[in-house]
Amino acid sequence: MILDFRFVVNLIFYYVNNFVYICIMKTAFEIIKGIHPGKIVERELLKQNLNKRQFAISIGEHPQTLGAILKGTRRMNVEVSLKIEEKLQLEEGFLMTLQVYFDIKQAKKKNQQKPDISKLSKVLFWDTTFDKIDWQQMKVAVIKRVFSRGTEEEKEEITRFYGKEVVDKIKLLKHQL
Numbered sequence: 001m002i003l004d005f006r007f008v009v010n011l012i013f014y015y016v017n018n019f020v021y022i023c024i025m026k027t028a029f030e031i032i033k034g035i036h037p038g039k040i041v042e043r044e045l046l047k048q049n050l051n052k053r054q055f056a057i058s059i060g061e062h063p064q065t066l067g068a069i070l071k072g073t074r075r076m077n078v079e080v081s082l083k084i085e086e087k088l089q090l091e092e093g094f095l096m097t098l099q100v101y102f103d104i105k106q107a108k109k110k111n112q113q114k115p116d117i118s119k120l121s122k123v124l125f126w127d128t129t130f131d132k133i134d135w136q137q138m139k140v141a142v143i144k145r146v147f148s149r150g151t152e153e154e155k156e157e158i159t160r161f162y163g164k165e166v167v168d169k170i171k172l173l174k175h176q177l
Helices: 028-032 037-047 052-058 063-071 078-088 094-112 139-149 152-162 164-176
Strands: 011-016 019-024
Touching: 037 052, 037 063, 037 078, 037 094, 052 063, 063 078, 078 094, 139 152, 139 164, 152 164
Parallel strands: none
Antiparallel strands: 011 019
16 A cells, blocks of 8 residues: 555535535645654554554664654654655655655744844844844843844844834833833
């Protein structure tokens, strides 16, 4: 049994009150795009009632390696992917495709969590490693620093990133202290 998640019926037609409605459905692959491939493998193992440890040994991998992949704390690599796909009768390349989409989702998420740093001066954050700033955790300090020492462009970028409401609330706190 080879599972191919790319080709699922895309259109469903239904007839109600003399009208034909077309419901566009996402393919199964579109639905699971961005999910770590380990979650799909774990689901398949449960569905086929296979022991994780025994499965890992049967494909020539350490159980800890498979466990980390299933938890999503380790990336799927090509060799392991091919072994798993063959053993579970999944389409070749399916798990690596999922891994790539997962990596893309993580990269987008990472990029969305920081302001446009090209608009911020590293000198403004002279006392810290600029590339390691946790922009969410340190938002109060960042906003205070930028609004006390930054240029108009830097202030605009921080306002765009955090939102006017958050910036105004933190600026208000600064004046109350």
